[in-house]
Amino acid sequence: IVIVIVIVITHLSSIVHYLSRRLGSHSFLTLTDDFKIFEEEASIPTQILKEGERSSYIRTHSIHTVAIELTSNEEFFIATILDVIDHLQRGKIVDYEPQSVEVRIAGGWVRDKLLGLTNYDVDIAIDSLSGVNFAKIIQNYLKEIHPEEVHKVGVIAANPNQSKHLETATMIVNGIECDFCNLRAEEGYTASSRIPNARFGSPLEDAHRRDFTVNSLFFNLRTKLVEDWTGRGLADLLENRRLVTPMDPFITFLDDPLRALRAIRFSIRFGFSLDEKLRQAITSKKIHNALSVKVSRERIGKELEGCLSGKGANAVKALKLIGELDMSDCVFSFPSERSVDVELIGKAENAERMLDAWRISSLYMDHVQVIKTAYKFDSRLETLLDSRLLTISAYVLPFRKLTYYDRKLREVSVVEFMIRESIKFKNKDVREVVILMENVDIFCELFKQGELRREDTGMLLRKTKGLWVTCLFLAGILEQSIKKAQLIYKRIADMNLDLFWKNRPLLDGRALGQTLGLPKGPIIGIFLEEQVRWTLLNPTGTKEESLENLQNFQKHFESKRQLEGGSRKEQLKRAHKE
Numbered sequence: 001i002v003i004v005i006v007i008v009i010t011h012l013s014s015i016v017h018y019l020s021r022r023l024g025s026h027s028f029l030t031l032t033d034d035f036k037i038f039e040e041e042a043s044i045p046t047q048i049l050k051e052g053e054r055s056s057y058i059r060t061h062s063i064h065t066v067a068i069e070l071t072s073n074e075e076f077f078i079a080t081i082l083d084v085i086d087h088l089q090r091g092k093i094v095d096y097e098p099q100s101v102e103v104r105i106a107g108g109w110v111r112d113k114l115l116g117l118t119n120y121d122v123d124i125a126i127d128s129l130s131g132v133n134f135a136k137i138i139q140n141y142l143k144e145i146h147p148e149e150v151h152k153v154g155v156i157a158a159n160p161n162q163s164k165h166l167e168t169a170t171m172i173v174n175g176i177e178c179d180f181c182n183l184r185a186e187e188g189y190t191a192s193s194r195i196p197n198a199r200f201g202s203p204l205e206d207a208h209r210r211d212f213t214v215n216s217l218f219f220n221l222r223t224k225l226v227e228d229w230t231g232r233g234l235a236d237l238l239e240n241r242r243l244v245t246p247m248d249p250f251i252t253f254l255d256d257p258l259r260a261l262r263a264i265r266f267s268i269r270f271g272f273s274l275d276e277k278l279r280q281a282i283t284s285k286k287i288h289n290a291l292s293v294k295v296s297r298e299r300i301g302k303e304l305e306g307c308l309s310g311k312g313a314n315a316v317k318a319l320k321l322i323g324e325l326d327m328s329d330c331v332f333s334f335p336s337e338r339s340v341d342v343e344l345i346g347k348a349e350n351a352e353r354m355l356d357a358w359r360i361s362s363l364y365m366d367h368v369q370v371i372k373t374a375y376k377f378d379s380r381l382e383t384l385l386d387s388r389l390l391t392i393s394a395y396v397l398p399f400r401k402l403t404y405y406d407r408k409l410r411e412v413s414v415v416e417f418m419i420r421e422s423i424k425f426k427n428k429d430v431r432e433v434v435i436l437m438e439n440v441d442i443f444c445e446l447f448k449q450g451e452l453r454r455e456d457t458g459m460l461l462r463k464t465k466g467l468w469v470t471c472l473f474l475a476g477i478l479e480q481s482i483k484k485a486q487l488i489y490k491r492i493a494d495m496n497l498d499l500f501w502k503n504r505p506l507l508d509g510r511a512l513g514q515t516l517g518l519p520k521g522p523i524i525g526i527f528l529e530e531q532v533r534w535t536l537l538n539p540t541g542t543k544e545e546s547l548e549n550l551q552n553f554q555k556h557f558e559s560k561r562q563l564e565g566g567s568r569k570e571q572l573k574r575a576h577k578e
Contacts (some may be wrong), residue, residue, distance in 0.1 A: 042203070043225040044234060050075075063234040066226050068113045068219065077174040078221055081124075084141045085222070094140050101134070102127040104183075104203065104218040110226060111214050114237060115270070124180045125206060125218065131180030135169035142173075149174065185209060204229045208246040211259045212266065213237075216246055243272045249281035257291035261303040261331070264321050269312035279325065288330040300331060301423035308388055315391040316365045316372070323362040332396060333422045334414065335404045357398040364394040367477040374486065381489065384469040384498075389429070392419070393436045393470070394477050400437040413437065436471050439464050443475035447484055452491055458536040459529075461492070462501045496539070505531055506543040507550075515547065516554055527553070 049069040070078070081103055084093075091098035104125045112119035126134045135153045142150045154170040156179075169180040185201030201209070207216040207229035214237040218227040228234045230246045243263055245252040253260050260282045267274055274282075281287060291300070307318035322328055368391050375381045402414035415437050420430045442460060446452060461468045469489065476485025492498050507515065509524045512531075518524055527550060534549045535541065 042227045042229045044228055046225045048224055063238055066114055073175055077176050080174055081221055084138050087141055093137050096137055101129055103221045106218050107215050110217040110219045122176055122178045124178050125183050127183050130182050131169040135171045135180045213244045213246050241272050242275055243267055244275040245278055249278040253281050253287045254290055257287055258295045260287055264318055265307045268314050268317050282325045291330050298424045301425055304423055316369050319395050320362050320365045323358055328358040332418045335417050360398045361395045364477050368394050370482050371473050386470045389432055390470050393433050393474055435467055436474055439471050440474045443471050444478055446488055447479045455533055455536045458497050458500050465501045506546045
């Protein structure tokens with residue numbers, strides 16, 4: 001008897017899985033010894049609305065009856081899938097034996113439909129076939145019935161770094177892009193990987209392996225009912241408006257730490273609060289360490305980008321929440337080399353610890369929000385100001401003066417490392433953030449001038465080009481004076497300097513070289529800069545007048561060079577200084 005009991009307990013999950021298939025829709029599926037749920041209990045009365053009917057439908061936010069509005073394309077899609085299932089069951093699909101299959105739409109599509117939102121990503125979950133096999137069955141069906149609608153089946157291999165834990169098939173059906181995958185249960189993760197040990201599962205098991213209860217809902221195509229197998233997904237979505245994990249949040253995030261960042265993205269996008277236990281799990285150092293070990297920096301950067309500029313994103317709120325959850329260190333990680341003088345962080349911003357610098361970063365987000373509110377009333381300013389870049393740069397602003405020595409003993413900006421290596425943003429982002437960090441303190445000098453000096457201001461704008469407005473308001477954040485930044489912006493516009501950086505020189509480098517007999521090389525740059533300075537002081541000057549000035553400059557430059565001597569490099573340095 002003891003041996004039999006041990007065998008039953010050891011294989012309990014497989015036995016339940018087998019019984020669930022044999023007993024059909026009235027079967028129960030066990031997650032724990034005392035937890036049983038019937039399909040009837042999971043199924044929620046669902047009103048199917050036709051396209052355009054939602055506006056006349058009074059939403060009750062009831063978890064006991066819900067409504068889903070289907071577009072005509074979605075109705076046609078569902079009808080096609082049901083016809084495929086019917087043909088498969090009756091043995092009319094070429095190369096496939098007759099069999100029954102239950103098909104559900106899972107996750108985000110169901111969530112968004114219940115919220116009255118549009119979602120074009122349809123994830124199909126199948127109970128007894130792999131996603132690839134079911135997609136090929138649809139393909140075979142379409143070849144016979146609607147050959148003009150046949151599309152290729154794409155196969156995406158399991159890739160945990162892209163949040164693909166199992167092989168998935170992709171296919172366009174009736175104009176809708178679909179991902180196909182079987183229902184699955186996960187039996188644990190390895191310590192250093194996000195790849196779960198997975199097998200075919202039941203809808204109950206599949207729902208409980210998902211990241212959040214609001215993403216664990218299904219729409220059964222046969223019954224046309226929403227299914228809530230966790231028993232709380234609808235309540236968390238429609239009533240509580242809260243992110244909760246189906247299982248223990250600490251285990252959920254330890255298994256797949258990227259879910260911590262995804263929680264931030266969903267919280268901001270939908271206005272969901274974070275469950276207290278979930279919040280405690282996210283702040284755990286073990287979760288932060290797991291994020292560094294299990295998740296690639298590219299995937300972290302992609303998830304962060306979704307928080308900053310994705311659908312329903314709010315960059316300020318997202319970065320403040322990252323700071324609030326003590327995740328700044330693991331998202332914007334420091335170089336592994338120990339050549340960074342962390343004490344300088346405190347000295348740079350009158351703080352004593354690194355943690356204080358991240359707190360300052362969060363405070364800077366409040367200033368960014370003020371700026372964003374202000375530029376809404378100035379369409380020209382809104383065009384010139386890069387809101388996304390301003391937000392990212394303001395968050396790493398306390399670290400702008402920090403450098404470290406890489407393995408080749410080159411001095412590198414810590415901020416550059418953060419953007420390039422920690423979050424793997426594009427090279428364009430790296431270059432632009434570095435330009436802002438290098439020039440923001442120079443822009444701060446403008447705040448101390450009574451009257452703006454046209455020449456210096458114009459050269460600074462020419463140096464920062466299209467980033468000058470963003471850099472100016474970044475300086476306003478440092479100076480804690482957004483109003484002064486707005487005033488300086490207006491002065492620059494009144495001086496007709498706002499677009500000066502776009503002006504082409506009266507004489508380009510080739511013309512300068514030929515006219516003045518200059519050799520190729522850095523010396524051309526010196527004369528181009530002199531021409532720009534003269535143009536700033538003489539905005540109505542002609543090409544002839546500019547050339548005359550350059551000829552006088554050339555005489556002065558050559559006499560100084562002969563008088564002071566030295567190497568060509570030293571002469572160029574002196575010329576730049578002058």
